[in-house]
């Protein structure tokens with residue numbers, strides 16, 4: 706397996722043609738699906754029935770990022786729907802351990818996300834319960850925002866904690882990731898890269914994916 710994973714965000718895709726848009730990123734590792742409820746974030750996207758349909762038609766695994774309230778209740782359903790990984794926000798969850806275990810029991814990889822203002826250190830003890838930590842590099846809610854380079858120390862902090870833990874836990878970054886920002890993410894220790902506008906805004910999505918993969922691979926320290 707490649708030491709890095711590229712996960713294009715379909716938030717920047719044409720929502721009227723999602724099957725075709727998933728086909729356009731078939732050379733990526735995962736397809737990142739942002740579920741937003743207009744409460745946890747000020748935007749509304751899609752929910753469980755659409756994710757079930759996307760799982761059916763996607764040529765690559767679905768990487769589901771839940772930006773919703775009450776993930777304790779909803780997250781396992783996305784795993785049961787066939788998402789390969791399900792990420793909940795640590796700011797929204799009541800019982801992170803129970804939710805992560807329910808996601809894993811339903812057959813998906815479990816992850817938690819931290820918003821830019823949220824520190825990682827208080828949650829380091831959760832590493833044995835998850836397969837990935839997502840460090841947001843924009844405020845969650847919208848695609849096309851500017852990359853927050855000030856989150857790179859947090860990415861390094863997560864990578865150091867994963868090394869101390871010794872298990873296999875991916876470190877994902879999401880927001881403003883592009884050919885001009887991905888190297889610093891990889892240098893900081895990220896190995897899973899979400900990119901929306903940089904992929905769907907490119908003339909060729911597959912060429913953009915290859916460029917991102919090559920840049921990240923050249924800078925990974927794994």
Ligand SMILES: O=C(CO)[C@@H](O)[C@H](O)COP(=O)(O)O
Nearest residue numbers: 716845846848849881901902
């Ligand atoms: O979760 C989110 C936004 O909240 C992301 O997944 C965006 O969809 C990334 O888009 P770009 O910043 O890459 O355009």
